[in-house]
Amino acid sequence: MDAGALEAFLRRDFGQVAEDFAVDRADAAGVTLRLKVAERHLRPGGTVSGPAMFGLADVAMYLAILSRIGPVALAVTTNCAIDFMRKPSAGRDLLAEARVLKLGRALAVGDVMLFSEGSPEPVARASLTYSIPPARG
Template sequence: MNLAMDKAALEAFLARDFPQVGDDFVLEEVTPMVVRVRMPVAERHLRPGGTVSGPSMFALADVSIYLAILAMIGPKALAVTTNCSIDFMRKPAADRDLICDARLLKLGRVLAVGDAMIFSDGLEGAVARAGLTYSIPPT
C-alpha cells in the first residue's frame, strides 16, 4: 500500500484546514495504515485531580485516526467520525505528553475502522484505547 499523503503533506493540511487545532498535535510518524501522534499536555488539557481530561484524550484518538485515513486516501476534509468507543484504563501523568499509536483495521470505499492506543510518554502500559469508525465522502 502506498501513502497518498506523507508527513509533510498531512502537516500542511492540518495547518491550512484545521488551524484551530494544528498546534495541539505533533505528527511523529506516518507509514501505510499507521500514524503516531503526540499531544503536548498543557494546563488546558487537565481536569481537577491533576489528570488529563477524557475529551483531550478523545481528541487525540480522533485526530490520529483521521490523519491515518488521510494518509491513505488523500485530503478529504469531509471524512467524519461516525462512531467512537473509548476505554480509559489508567490515569495519565499530567506532566508527560500523550502519544497515540493509531492503526487502520479496515479501509473501505465508504467506511474506515481504526484502533487508537494512547500512552503517557515514558510510562508503561496504555492509558486509553479507542475504536473509531469514519465515513468517507464519495469521490
C-alpha cells in the same frame, strides 16, 4: 500523505487545533500523533481530561485514514468507543498509535492506543469508524 503533509493539512484546514498536535510518524503501519499537553488539557487533579484524550484518538485516526486516501477534509467520525484504563502521567505528552484495520470506499475502521510519553502501559484504547465521502469526478 507523510508526516509533513499531514501537519500541513492540519494547519491549513484545522488551524484552531493544529498547534496542539505533532505527527511523530506516518507510514504504512499507521500514525503516531502527539498531544502537546498544556494547562487547557487538564482536569482538576492535574490529569489529562477525557475530552482531550478523545480528541487525540479522533484526530489520530482521522490522520491515519488521510495518510492512506489523501486530504479528504469531509471524512467524518461516525462511531467511537473509548476505554479509559489508567491515569496519564502528569507533565508528559500523550501519544496515540493509530492503525487502520479496514479501509473501504465508504467506511474506514481503526483502533488507537493512547500512552503517556515514556510509559509502556496504555492509558486508553479507542475503536473508531469514519465515513468517507464519495469521490467527486
